Amino acid sequence: MRKKYIAVMVSILTSLNMILYSKVYAVEQKVVIMDTLSQQSNVTRITGTDCYDIGIKVSQKGWTTSDNVILAGSADFPDALSGTALGIKLNAPILFTDPNGIASNTLNEIVRLKAKKVYILGGTGAVSQAVEDSIKGQGLSVERLWGQDRFGTALAVGKKVQGLTGAKTAFIANAYNYPDALSSSTFAGQTGSPILLTDAGTLNEQSKQALRDWGITNVYVLGGTGVVSANIENELKDMGISLTRLGGLDRYETSQKIVKNFDSSLDKFTIVTGKDFHNALVASVYAEKIDHPLVLEDNDCSQTVKGLVKDKDLLIVGDFIVDSTTPTEPIVDEPGHSGNHIRQQILTGNLGFVDYDSNGSGLILNPYGANGDDKFTELGFTVGSGNRDMSLSIFRSSPEVDQKIKTILNMILPTQGDKLYSILDTAGLKTQTVELDGRIITIRVESYGLIVDFGPVK
Template identity: 40%
Template sequence: MNKYKRLMVLSFFLAFLFINVRSVNAFSKMNRIYGNNRYDTSVSVSEKNFTASDNVVIASGQSYADSLCAAPLAKKLNAPIILVQKNLNEKAKNEILRLKAKNAYIIGGNGVVSTSVETELKAKGLNISRISGVDRFGTSIEVAKKLNSFNKAFVVLGTNFPDAISVAPVASKDGTPIILTKKDSVPTIVKNYLKGKSITKSYVIGGPQVIKAEGINGISNVERIYGSDRYETNFKIVEKFSQSTLNSIYFASGKDFPDALVASAIAGKQGLPIVLVGDSVNLNMKQFLKGKLGATAGINVLGGEKVLSTALVNSIFTDNSKNDNGSKGNSENMDKASKKIKVCIDAAHGGNDKLSPIGSKGTKEEVVNLSLALKVGRILSDKGLEVFYTRTQDIYLSDSERVSKAKSEGCQLFISIRCNSYTSSSANGIETYYLQGNSSSEKLAKNIHEKIASGVDLKDRGYKPDAIHHILKDVNCPSALIFFGFITNPEDEAKISSSYFQETAAYAIAGGIINYVNSNSNNDDSKVTPTPNPNPSETVVCIDPGHGGYDPGAIGPSGVREKDITLKVALKVGQKLADKGVKVVYTRTSDTVSWPSDVSQDLRKRVDIASNAGSDYYISIHCNSATAAAYGIETYYCNINNSGGKSALLAKNVQDELKKIANYNRGVKTANWYVNKYAKCPSILTEIGFISNAKEEKFLQSSDGQEKIAELIANGILKTMGK
C-alpha cells in the first residue's frame, strides 16, 4: 500500500471515529446494562444496583405471565429480580452468593419456575417463599397480598406484556399492585379480592380495544390511560407520572419484556420511568423528553447494542426535522393552519365488518386504519385544526353512517384512511382518490398524496379521480380516500403495521391537509360553519363539572362521589357568573351526559361543547384524591395552550381566591390535561380539595362549603375578565 492510500485510509478512519464518538457522547452519561442474554442482563442489573441484599425475587425469563406483577414486591423487599430458565445458571448462582441473600421469593407455580430451581436455592441455604395462584391472574392477587396497604391499583391485560412493563416503575415506586385482567371479563378471583378493598383510583392501562368494558366490570373509580399503540401508551404513562425534571432515565426495548422487567423495581425506587423503544422513539416521547432531560442526564440503556442501538437512543436529541427520505418528521417543522376549520378523519372498516381484509401475518386493516387516523388527528389538533373522528374504537359503521356523522358535525374536509387489498400478493403501493370532476377534492388529494409519496418508502401509484365510492360525493365537502399500502402484500403489510411507518405517514398526511388549508385561506372551498356565538362581544364561559354519568370520579371515605360535588359547585359558579351578566354554558347540567362511556370521547366532547359555543374561558372543576393525609387546593393550566399567558392569569386569579379557604395552598401548576391542552380558549382545571381526606370531604359535601368555593371561583373568573 503506497503512502497516499495509507493517508486516505487513515483519514477515513479518523472521520469515522470522530462521527462515532460524537454519536456515543450525545449524552455525557450513557450507561449500558446488559449481558449475553436476558438472564445475564438480569444479573448485570443486580450487580449495578446492589452491593448486598437479604432478598432476591426469582421470576421466569421464558414466560411473562406471572412475572409481570413482580416489580412492586421486589421494590418493597429491596431485592433484585433474577430471571431463570429451568435451572439456575452459574452467573445467577454466583450473584445470589455475592448478595449474601437469605430469602428467595419465587413468582409463579412449578410450571412457571421449576422445583429444581427451588431445590438449588434451598441447597444454598436460602429460605423459599413461592408466591403463586391457580393462574396468572391469581398470582397477581397473591403478589398484591404481600404488599403494604394500598388504595390504588394498576389494572393491565394479563395476556400481553407492554402495558404492564410501562407502568411497573410507577407501581413499584408507590407500592401499588399490578392486577391482571382479561380482555372481555374480570377473573372471579380478581373481582372478589378487589371487593374487599377501598380503591380510590383504578388506573386501567390500555384502551377499549385492549381491555373492553367487560374486562373492568365491577372495578371501581376507573381512569383509563392509553394511546394508539404500546409506545404511545408508554408515553402517556411517563407523561402523567414523571417528576417535573429528570436527571436520569431508563430505555428498554418494547418488543420483549425481560430487560424492562428486571429494571422496573430499581427504576421505581429511583423515581424514574422506563421508556419503551421500538424501531424508533415515539415522537411525542421525544418532544416530552427534550423538555425533561439535559445533556448531563444519566441515560441507562437496558440490553445490548443489537437489542437497542446507541444511535436510536441518541436520536432523541438529534435534529430529525427531516427523515432520510426527505419528509418532514415532526410537527415543529410543519406550519400551523392559517384558518380554523373542522376536519373529519375516518378510520375505515371496524367492528364486524366482513369486508375488512387481514394480511398474511395477521395484521387487521381496521386496526391499522384506526391507529393511523388517531395519529393524524392528534397532529392536526396540535396545529390548530378541529378534528372529528367517525370512530375512535373498534365499532362497525356503514358508509352512510360515516357521512351522516361528518355532516351533522359540520365537517369541512373529509379524509378516509384505508389499506388496499388484491387477489394477487404482488400488488403494492399507495394511492389517493378524489371525487371525479371536483377541483377542490382533487387539490386536497394532490396535496396529501405528494406528501405521502415523498415521505414513505412505498411504491407511488398516484392520485386518481373516482366516481365509484359514493362516500366521496355524499359528504358534500372536499374529500379524499387514502389507500396507504396493500395489506395483502407481505412487504407492505410489514411496513404499514410498524409504529415508525405510521408516525411518518401521519405527519405526511397531516402536512398535506395543512398545506391545502393554508393554500385556500383566502378562498371558500369548504363549507365554513357559522360562528356559534351570535354576539361576538359577549363573553362566554364554559363550566365543566368533572366526571359524571358512567364515571363517578374519586370516592371519599364516607362514599361521597366526586361527580356529585363538582356538578353542584359548577352550577353555583355558573349562576353567580350569570348574575353578573356573563353568558354561561355547561358541559353537563345533570348526571345524564351526552357522550358514550369512553374516556377519550368523553373528554373530546367536553372540549367540543366549549368550542361550539364560542367559549372565551374554560373552567374544569374537580376534587383531588390521594392518601387520607393529603389536603389542600391547587389549580392547573397547560403551558402548551397558554393563550398568550391568559390561561396562567386565569389560574392565578382563581387560585388566589381559593387559597383564602384552603387548608393548604398547593399553588398554581402546569399539566397537559386533555381539556386544557385542547380547549380553544384560556382554560384551567381546579382541584377544590381532597375528597380522600375525611375533613375536606365533609367540607366539600356541605352546602356552605360548596357556596364558598363557587363564590371564590366566580370571583377569580370575573377578575380575569376585568369585571
C-alpha cells in the same frame, strides 16, 4: 427456500407431538433511539449477553447486598409482571432463571448479594422444583408465590404487596400482553399498589374478588379500550371504585402517558425496548431506586415519542445502537427479533443448523450437514425483507425436531411462541394468517411441507 425439498404428508406436520416445555433462548434486546442521544454525557448503559446476564448486571449495579431476591422464569411474562411492585417494596433485584435449572452465574449473584430469602414467581411450570431445590441447597429460604393460572399468580403476588403496604389503589392490565404493565411498574412500586390482570372484555373474577377483599377504592386502568374494554370500566364503577385510564394509540404513547401522570419532572428516564419484556422487568426495581421511571422506546416510535427523552438523564438497559452511515437517523433494525438476529441465535444456539447458501441468509437442519441430500432436510430458515422478515420451513416431524420448532418460535415471538406452536399442531391445519406479538404471520400448507412467514414487528 430450495425447491427440491421432499414432499411430506401435511398430516404428519400437523401432529407435532406437543411437549411441555422447551428452552427459551433469550435474545439480546437492542434499544434504538436517535443518534443525538449517543452524544449525551448523561447516559448510563447496562447490557449483557442475554436476559440472565443483563439481570445480573443490573443487580450488580444497584445492590451491594440484598436480603431478598425476586426470581422469575424467563419463558413467559405473566408471572413476572406483578413481581415488579413486590421487588420495589422489598428493595429486591429481579433475576431470571431458565425454568428447568438455575445457571451458576445467577446462583452466584444470589450468593454475592448475601440474600436470605428468594421469592419465586409462578408454579413449577414457570420455575421448576429443581431450581427451588438448588436455591435451598445454598441455605436460603424460599417462598413461592403462585396460582393455578396467570391471574392466580398475580393475585398471590398482589396479596403479598398489599399486605406489606395496605394500599387502597391497584393497577389493572391486560393479562395477555406486557407493555402497559411494564410501563406502570415503577409507579405501582412507589405507591405499594398491586398489579392485577384481566381479560380484555370482562373483569377477571379472581381479580374482581381481590379488589373487594383488599378494599381497593382506586384503580388505574392501563391501555386503551382495545386492551381493557369500556365494559371493565363499567364493572369497576358498579363496584364503587374510582378509576383513571392511562392509554395511548400504542404501547409507546401509553408508556409516556403513564409517566406524565405520575412524574411531573420528566427529566430522567430508564429506556427499554417495548418489544420484549425481559429488560424492562429486571430494570424496573433499579429504575425506581434511582428515580428513573421506565419509558418504552424503539426504532419505529414516532418522533414525538422519541422527543421526550432527548437531552435527558438516561439509564438505557439493553444495547444502544445508532447508524454511523446516517447519523441523524436510527438504524433500521428491530430490537432483538429481526430476521438477522433470529438467524444468529439459531446458528449459535446449539440447534444443529448450518448455512446452505452463499449470501448467508439461509439455514437448514440436516443430519448430514450443508451437503446432505435434500430429502433429509428437516427444517429451513431464511431471512427475508419488506413484509417478510423471515420464514421457517417445516419438512419433517419427530420429537427432537418438534422441540427445535418450539424453541425457534419462542425466539421469534417472546410471549406467544407457544400459541403459534399450538396452531401448527391443530389437526386439519389450513393456510391462514394470524397476528401474534405485533407480527403478521402467514401459515402456508404446501404439498412439500409447512411454511411459516413472519412479517416485521409493528
